[in-house]
Amino acid sequence: MQSMESRASNNTETVTSRLRALIMDGTLPQGEKITETGLAALLQVSRTPVRLALAALEQEDLVRGAPNRGFHVRRFTIDDMREILDVRATLEGMAARLAAEKGLTGDEESLLRSCIEELAALIATGQHDQAAFRTFSSINIRFHTHIARIAGNAELIRLMERNPFRSAPLLHILPAEEALQVLRESQRDHIRLLEAILQGQGTRAEFLMREHALLPLSKATQLFDHINTNTAMRSIQQAG
Amino acid sequence: MQSMESRASNNTETVTSRLRALIMDGTLPQGEKITETGLAALLQVSRTPVRLALAALEQEDLVRGAPNRGFHVRRFTIDDMREILDVRATLEGMAARLAAEKGLTGDEESLLRSCIEELAALIATGQHDQAAFRTFSSINIRFHTHIARIAGNAELIRLMERNPFRSAPLLHILPAEEALQVLRESQRDHIRLLEAILQGQGTRAEFLMREHALLPLSKATQLFDHINTNTAMRSIQQAG
DNA sequence: TTTCCATAGATTGCATGCAATGTTCTCAGT
DNA sequence: ACTGAGAACATTGCATGCAATCTATGGAAA
Numbered sequence: 001m002q003s004m005e006s007r008a009s010n011n012t013e014t015v016t017s018r019l020r021a022l023i024m025d026g027t028l029p030q031g032e033k034i035t036e037t038g039l040a041a042l043l044q045v046s047r048t049p050v051r052l053a054l055a056a057l058e059q060e061d062l063v064r065g066a067p068n069r070g071f072h073v074r075r076f077t078i079d080d081m082r083e084i085l086d087v088r089a090t091l092e093g094m095a096a097r098l099a100a101e102k103g104l105t106g107d108e109e110s111l112l113r114s115c116i117e118e119l120a121a122l123i124a125t126g127q128h129d130q131a132a133f134r135t136f137s138s139i140n141i142r143f144h145t146h147i148a149r150i151a152g153n154a155e156l157i158r159l160m161e162r163n164p165f166r167s168a169p170l171l172h173i174l175p176a177e178e179a180l181q182v183l184r185e186s187q188r189d190h191i192r193l194l195e196a197i198l199q200g201q202g203t204r205a206e207f208l209m210r211e212h213a214l215l216p217l218s219k220a221t222q223l224f225d226h227i228n229t230n231t232a233m234r235s236i237q238q239a240g
Numbered sequence: 241m242q243s244m245e246s247r248a249s250n251n252t253e254t255v256t257s258r259l260r261a262l263i264m265d266g267t268l269p270q271g272e273k274i275t276e277t278g279l280a281a282l283l284q285v286s287r288t289p290v291r292l293a294l295a296a297l298e299q300e301d302l303v304r305g306a307p308n309r310g311f312h313v314r315r316f317t318i319d320d321m322r323e324i325l326d327v328r329a330t331l332e333g334m335a336a337r338l339a340a341e342k343g344l345t346g347d348e349e350s351l352l353r354s355c356i357e358e359l360a361a362l363i364a365t366g367q368h369d370q371a372a373f374r375t376f377s378s379i380n381i382r383f384h385t386h387i388a389r390i391a392g393n394a395e396l397i398r399l400m401e402r403n404p405f406r407s408a409p410l411l412h413i414l415p416a417e418e419a420l421q422v423l424r425e426s427q428r429d430h431i432r433l434l435e436a437i438l439q440g441q442g443t444r445a446e447f448l449m450r451e452h453a454l455l456p457l458s459k460a461t462q463l464f465d466h467i468n469t470n471t472a473m474r475s476i477q478q479a480g
Numbered sequence: 481t482t483t484c485c486a487t488a489g490a491t492t493g494c495a496t497g498c499a500a501t502g503t504t505c506t507c508a509g510t
Numbered sequence: 511a512c513t514g515a516g517a518a519c520a521t522t523g524c525a526t527g528c529a530a531t532c533t534a535t536g537g538a539a540a
Contacts, residue, residue, distance in 0.1 A: 286525045
């Protein structure tokens with residue numbers, strides 16, 4: 001899953017990664033105008049790789065460009081985030097279904113189990129600080145990534161990797177108590193999911209996964225009338 | 241849905257469209273090596289727009305490139321096509337579900353109904369030549385596109401537009417009798433789908449749509465041990 | 481004959497210049 | 511003061527040159 005970052009022998013990919021990071025962590029705020037020359041100066045490269053990077057991020061829909069009028073950072077409304085997470089939930093559900101239909105090898109099962117055990121251990125400590133949430137997210141991502149791998153559909157994996165919100169726990173913007181509760185419910189989902197997959201219950205796995213993927217968002221919208229999308233994106237970025 | 245073609249004020253988009261067409265219609269066969277200079281000479285432009293077009297199509301996964309070693313046309317195995325259609329079916333299913341959950345306005349309903357009536361009229365003529373299949377495909381695409389619009393999820397539409405196989409009836413590679421049967425079964429699916437959507441039966445609509453989207457592929461694989469992916473892609477291209 | 485290395489050719493990756501297109505500011509006219 | 515036209519400025523889109531990298535060919539050594 002980290003294949004999109006880091007590995008960068010050429011400048012273009014470096015610029016793409018850095019620009020993506022600048023956007024996701026809010027350094028470049030939503031709606032900010034981006035000029036090729038400006039970015040080139042900022043990142044100390046020529047306009048060529050910048051242009052290529054912008055084209056790439058335009059396809060990811062992180063920046064938007066009008067012909068002859070340059071680019072600006074996409075504005076994410078709360079509805080945009082909801083839509084993206086909705087698609088993500090559907091794709092994750094498909095991955096779970098395929099995994100269940102295909103069945104697990106012993107190795108695959110134990111890998112998923114170990115994720116669940118690590119999460120259980122983490123929750124048992126009762127910690128609810130930022131560090132704990134980060135650890136939780138990284139294990140969680142491993143769990144989800146592995147299910148996608150097991151599903152074995154390359155096109156599916158490709159789309160999931162391009163989705164801006166990898167695993168979007170939104171934990172960081174929730175009050176600590178609420179966040180802990182999300183952790184616990186998530187963990188219960190994980191256990192049920194593995195059970196469904198092991199028993200080859202494709203449809204059950206699919207719907208469990210959908211619910212699971214939408215859990216943090218529904219929690220967050222229960223609590224806030226209006227989510228600040230800048231904060232939310234920073235939160236998601238920190239989670240990865 | 242045709243937004244990706246035609247509208248091309250600048251060279252880069254023109255080159256992108258033309259290159260995509262060259263690949264989809266088999267002029268550039270699968271696995272063919274593509275050099276920037278070669279394409280630039282062929283299309284009478286400089287390397288710059290070619291480079292941008294290649295980067296775009298790489299993200300669509302129609303061409304693949306190794307660092308410093310250029311690009312080649314992606315090879316589609318039959319399994320690749322299956323995977324892509326599987327994802328497409330899931331996304332189409334999501335669109336149907338959202339449409340059902342949202343409900344139709346009068347205009348939306350009558351637009352879908354008119355598609356169905358046109359298809360019924362076409363089938364009633366009993367024609368089963370290439371021209372009839374093309375007409376069928378174009379109406380069919382309108383039907384599906386409209387459902388996606390009704391669903392109203394921009395991210396979903398974006399992914400569906402990027403899927404290489406828009407509506408993939410594969411009719412052209414089936415024997416005429418089989419193709420006609422596919423038409424009839426499709427039409428039955430359409431009617432049921434509209435019914436489910438009108439009654440707000442989201443899950444039913446979702447699963448009907450999935451089956452519907454996979455129908456042509458399963459028919460084709462019933463008949464052939466091995467589908468020639470070049471022929472199949474040409475067929476899909478003709479359908480669009 | 482086979483293997484390895486070196487050199488020549490080809491191709492990509494990047495930087496930059498130039499023309500075309502947009503944007504903004506000024507200033508005259510109302 | 512306000513509007514509109516025009517010019518100055520800024521920015522993109524494209525072409526092209528150059529260096530770095532990769533590939534291929536040929537020849538020498540085992």
